[in-house]
Amino acid sequence: MFFFNFLFWVCGTLILALAIWVRVSKDGKEIVSSGDMGTNPFIAVNILIAVGAIIMVLGFLGCCGAVKESRCMLLLFFIGLLLILILQVAAGILGAAFKSESNRILNETLSDNAKLLAETTEEAKEFQKAMIAFQTEFKCCGLKNGASDWGSNYPEAKESCQCMGSDCGNYMGDSVYPMTCLSSIKDLIEKNIIIVIGVAFGLAVVEILGLVFSMVLYCQIGSK
Template sequence: ILNSGDSVTSSYVSVNILIAVGSVIMILGFLGCCGAMRESRCMLLLFFIGLLLILLLQVAAGVLGATFKSESERLLNETLYENIKLLSGADKEAEAFQKALIKFQKEFKCCGLVNGAADWGNNFQENYKSCECSSSSDACVMYEGKQVYEQ
């Protein structure tokens, strides 16, 4: 849903990374299975080294994530504010983003990105149905005469 920079390029990069990681894990699993069936020390050693490398990469990613947490939050907030502009836009990119956010809001029972229903700007009246909630819920607020999710 979130766009930052060239959305087409960044989505392909993400997909390629996921495919590569999945392929490596599948090959490692096959190596471990074959090594166990054939009782091959070499295959099992390669399997162990592969799993150890994956563990080390996960630990490194966790440390980097903790170290650069404030930078990550800043980038996320910048991206959110860029995308808020798309909620009140009317071009094709804005409409595609709005459709994706409407699906997201319905699934997670929420409204808007940062400031709730106000993020929708001029487009709120035509898109409020995805933000609507039952009056019995504590998470609801009134916005422009409609009962919508607060967050």
């Protein structure tokens, strides 16, 4: 029980340390702020800080409860971990229930961001840099309508859109990738969602083991 919660505490410490570094350091702010689409880029970072802090507290309660054989600490650990598990299950149910809605929001967001490719503002320039790197890696061009999304900025993205082969498209006399990056982003999300589900399932198993260990120890201490 002690070693289980010690690892739990270490994981919380790492999450909290990484989130705080991203929140306060110059390099971290540049990473998070790049490609900002009008929403607060630090919302996810703030959530990670809260999650890391909660995991640290729960790990501390579990460790101290196991070493000192404190039923109060073990009970607090059990309740906290149970609440996290319930919230995790609820989040999974809501995610499955609103899957179509999330797809619609994703389509609308990316379609709106396609307008940034033809603009010349500083925000648009940052987004364009990220898009050029994405196009080069995933062999796609544009977000919604292909290379035409770039408008007068096309010469800057021309190299990342260039396609070699017989199945290429054509834009202004250049061979470009026929697939838009909107399709690539959707495919990337669908491929990685399996990993996310696997991680969530693994965390749920660990949380259930923690609940069982803490309750067994709680009962053993009470029977002494």
